[in-house]
Amino acid sequence: MKLPVYMDYSATTPVDPAVLEEMLPYFSDQFGNAASIHHKFGTEAGMAVSKARQQVANLIGAEAKEIIFTSGATESNNIAIKGVAERYGDKGKHIITCVTEHKAILDTCKYLEQKGYEVTYLGVDTNGMLDLQELKDAIRSDTILISLMAANNEVGVLHPVKEIGEIAREKGVFFHCDATQAVGKIPIDVNEMKIDLLSLSAHKIYGPKGVGALYARDKNPRVRPTAVLHGGGHEKGMRSGTLNSPGIVGLGKACEICQEVMAEESARLKKLSDKLIDEILGTIEFAKLNGDRQHRLPNVVNLGFAYVEGETLMMFMPELAVSSGSACTSATLGASYVLQAMGVKDDEIHGSLRFSIGRFTTEEEIDFAVECIEKSVHKARALSPLYDDAIQGKCCKYGKCCDHGHGCVDDE
Amino acid sequence: MQYSEKVMEHFNNPQNVGTLDENDPNVGVGTYGSPACGDVMKLYIKVENDAIVDVKFKTFGCGSAIASSSLLTEKIKGKTLEEAMEISNKAISEELNLPAIKKHCSVMAEEALKSAIEDIQKKRQS
Ligand SMILES: Cc1ncc(COP(=O)(O)O)c(C=O)c1O
Numbered sequence: 001m002k003l004p005v006y007m008d009y010s011a012t013t014p015v016d017p018a019v020l021e022e023m024l025p026y027f028s029d030q031f032g033n034a035a036s037i038h039h040k041f042g043t044e045a046g047m048a049v050s051k052a053r054q055q056v057a058n059l060i061g062a063e064a065k066e067i068i069f070t071s072g073a074t075e076s077n078n079i080a081i082k083g084v085a086e087r088y089g090d091k092g093k094h095i096i097t098c099v100t101e102h103k104a105i106l107d108t109c110k111y112l113e114q115k116g117y118e119v120t121y122l123g124v125d126t127n128g129m130l131d132l133q134e135l136k137d138a139i140r141s142d143t144i145l146i147s148l149m150a151a152n153n154e155v156g157v158l159h160p161v162k163e164i165g166e167i168a169r170e171k172g173v174f175f176h177c178d179a180t181q182a183v184g185k186i187p188i189d190v191n192e193m194k195i196d197l198l199s200l201s202a203h204k205i206y207g208p209k210g211v212g213a214l215y216a217r218d219k220n221p222r223v224r225p226t227a228v229l230h231g232g233g234h235e236k237g238m239r240s241g242t243l244n245s246p247g248i249v250g251l252g253k254a255c256e257i258c259q260e261v262m263a264e265e266s267a268r269l270k271k272l273s274d275k276l277i278d279e280i281l282g283t284i285e286f287a288k289l290n291g292d293r294q295h296r297l298p299n300v301v302n303l304g305f306a307y308v309e310g311e312t313l314m315m316f317m318p319e320l321a322v323s324s325g326s327a328c329t330s331a332t333l334g335a336s337y338v339l340q341a342m343g344v345k346d347d348e349i350h351g352s353l354r355f356s357i358g359r360f361t362t363e364e365e366i367d368f369a370v371e372c373i374e375k376s377v378h379k380a381r382a383l384s385p386l387y388d389d390a391i392q393g394k395c396c397k398y399g400k401c402c403d404h405g406h407g408c409v410d411d412e
Numbered sequence: 413m414q415y416s417e418k419v420m421e422h423f424n425n426p427q428n429v430g431t432l433d434e435n436d437p438n439v440g441v442g443t444y445g446s447p448a449c450g451d452v453m454k455l456y457i458k459v460e461n462d463a464i465v466d467v468k469f470k471t472f473g474c475g476s477a478i479a480s481s482s483l484l485t486e487k488i489k490g491k492t493l494e495e496a497m498e499i500s501n502k503a504i505s506e507e508l509n510l511p512a513i514k515k516h517c518s519v520m521a522e523e524a525l526k527s528a529i530e531d532i533q534k535k536r537q538s
């Protein structure tokens with residue numbers, strides 16, 4: 001077993017060796033510009049891009065011509081939301097999304113709010129689940145877009161994408177789905193799920209960083225977001241810029257592999273994450289699973305450890321690479337807004353860790369992780385005055401947030 | 413978070429972790445912070461003839477909160493109350509070379525100390 005053990009696959013994944021191998025020639029021998037259609041160098045690159053387009057389309061049940069290559073899911077989300085807002089803004093200026101979306105969605109919506117659009121942010125319940133009735137009630141005559149993710153990146157909770165798609169289609173509203181975390185892990189079919197726009201990213205599915213795709217439905221209904229990047233008119237004018245052919249080849253191969261191995265891989269990962277959940281909840285007191293137990297990705301486990309702080313937990317187990325919902329580990333000192341939206345109390349958010357596993361995770365690593373977590377929680381609780389209070393049955397008698405606390409810039 | 417070696421030293425080997433008997437008339441207890449904001453320090457000082465003869469702490473917080481707590485206890489052990497009062501959060505954050513965004517952790521340590529000293533002074537008056 002190689003140390004440290006990587007359990008942060010939701011942040012990014014290593015490139016699959018088979019993907020890398022496929023990419024390599026396109027850096028050197030086959031370096032051509034896919035838009036140079038009049039010589040062999042260009043056509044070689046162009047053919048490779050076409051193949052990749054088909055591979056991406058296959059994974060989500062789309063057609064190749066509906067795939068636009070981008071620099072990643074952030075860009076795909078930007079094109080989907082800003083592009084639809086701009087193109088269809090004269091039909092209406094109302095967008096519906098959810099408070100637990102990725103920042104690439106929320107910040108784009110905030111930007112549009114400044115430009116005169118109106119955004120409804122749906123809430124979630126304590127399990128991170130949407131209320132479909134709330135969604136239906138939020139739809140207005142001027143609603144042009146519903147943007148809801150397939151799987152949440154922090155807690156792994158799945159939204160009922162098919163039901164959302166049906167509601168949107170019935171009301172004649174475009175449905176954009178940020179499926180960055182879901183693609184390659186659970187079956188996604190844009191037709192079955194009535195998705196009109198979909199974002200995905202290569203580096204979450206064992207492809208390279210800085211490449212992604214946007215699916216934009218070609219017919220029934222056709223959706224044509226306006227461009228965010230203007231220039232040479234690549235990707236049917238929706239995304240100018242010389243195509244990143246090695247990256248795109250990598251994304252295509254990554255999608256092909258996912259399609260092949262997904263059923264088996266996800267079953268294996270589900271077993272491993274169930275084991276992780278059961279062992280931790282079974283052995284550590286005051287531990288809890290954040291997010292719905294049933295409706296979740298097979299590979300993401302978010303656990304809360306009361307009375308201890310996430311950064312401390314991580315520092316006590318440097319041999320395990322995970323991420324934390326704690327304010328203390330983020331550059332802005334803001335606690336996880338996803339857990340906040342789920343009604344997790346601030347002090348519990350501080351002790352939450354996300355374990356995300358993947359293709360190269362072994363059962364041995366899960367056993368090792370359980371051991372590390374137990375030790376680390378034990379060590380941190382030995383230092384914690386809150387834990388002392390808890391086991392002595394005292395109730396919390398601490399003040400409100402301190403003057404110099406998180407969120408305050410303390411420049412002395 | 414990239415921490416200095418000094419932070420890691422204290423974090424991996426925190427000094428004076430524990431509690432003292434709160435009912436002892438010579439023990440002052442101070443707390444500062446809140447669970448919601450992510451750090452709470454509880455500091456116990458045992459004072460004899462105006463000198464801090466023993467000190468223990470428990471801290472809920474991030475790595476720099478624990479290091480700040482540990483360093484503070486080292487600094488005040490054996491000092492008179494007056495000397496201890498002189499120790500500022502700045503001294504702690506400088507000695508630990510805390511990242512700017514973590515300076516509040518040293519403030520927590522200073523405030524917990526003030527609160528413990530207040531507590532012992534109150535105990536003595538009554
Ligand atoms: C749900 C979700 N959307 C969007 C993104 C952004 O993806 P990218 O890094 O490809 O821009 C991520 C990854 O951080 C994500 O998890």
